[in-house]
Amino acid sequence: MRRFSIFIGLLVVMCYASCESKEHENKEETKFLVSSPIQKDTSITKDYVCQIHSIRHIELRALEKGYLQHIYVDEGQHVKKGQQMFHIMPNVYQADLQKAKAEAEVAEIEYENTKLLADGNVVSANELAMAKAEFDRAKAEVTLAETHLGFTDIRAPFDGIMDHLEAREGSLLDEGELLTTLSDNSKMWVYFNVPEAEYLDYITSAKKNEKQAVELLMANNKKFNQPGVVETIEGEFNHETGNIAFRATFSNPDGILRHGETGSILMKVSLDKAMLIPQKATFEVLDKKFVFVLDENDTVQQREIVVGAELPHLFVVEKGLSLNDKVLLEGIRMVKSGEKIHYDFEKPESVLSHLDLYTE
Secondary structure (H helix, E strand, C coil): CHHHHHHHHHHHHHHHHHHHHHHHHHHHHCEEEEECCEEEEEEEEEEEEEEEEEEEEEEEECCCCEEEEEECCCCCCEECCCCEEEEECCHHHHHHHHHHHHHHHHHHHHHHHHHHHHHCCCCCHHHHHHHHHHHHHHHHHHHHHHHHHHCCEEECCCCEEECCCCCCCCCEECCCCEEEEEEEEEEEEEEEEEEHHHHHHHHCCCCCCCCCEEEEEECCCCECCCCEEEEEECCCCCCCCCEEEEEEEEECCCCCCCCCCEEEEEEEEEEEEEEEEEHHHCEEECCEEEEEEECCCCEEEEEEEEEEEEECCEEEEEECCCCCCEEECCCCCCCCCCCECEEEECCHHHHHHHHHHHHC
């Protein structure tokens, strides 16, 4: 019985040693894929929160005091330039016009009589000049009365779409009271804020004299069907945010965009000699990104990197790596910092081509 126990014990020891040997052998035989960063000219698409404005957006106000007699339009209606929209009761202004015309007729008669007397040297030239001045004043009063009467008809100054009605028929209006707003949506001005560093990159680029093409991502996460261009940059930075406002213009033939909408501007930014690594080579610890880098002894060391931008399956590295570094591409969860590994090196161009095939 004792011999049998010894035999079983030896067998267990041999099995354990054999398994440990195989495990150690498999670990040493495992080869990891390693590559280096690559430097290429590329571009990224940056997005900026934006505010959408009509190219013309105005308030329509009553120019005269009176009762709002008629409203000829409705909320949300498209109106044409010159179309009548509101009518203020004109009775008082019509009476003022009639009075001014009557006074102008009297002044004209007096002027003509004075002119006849002046031709016969009955009155002086000064009296004739006074009569002429009085006639001119009366004609000016007629023009002024006609202008006030014209203000009782409020017409569209341009083609556009009207907003909410702020007054109803029969309302007593004060001079300057808001009636509605009118928007010309044929083109839209889209404003977005750009940080100072990105503004400097933009303004010092070789293409600064060309209009930058942009796209608009609407609130429903769909792209607007018309391209836009950056047309102007405001004159000053916002000292509180450190940003400066850009303005892009979009045609709006289908009237999809309205004043006051929000969205995101998508703008391509060129990156010269950007350092790229595959995203799969990185891992995160407490919101910081790391990679495993091989030293001269083929030992992996954990290193923090700073990512400047993100591309499909790629990161643009700003700090933490050089082009000569060897970065672990696969098996980052199978190794620990300070561990020596066996590896196969793949050229970075080959790694990128495989990623391109994968994205297709």
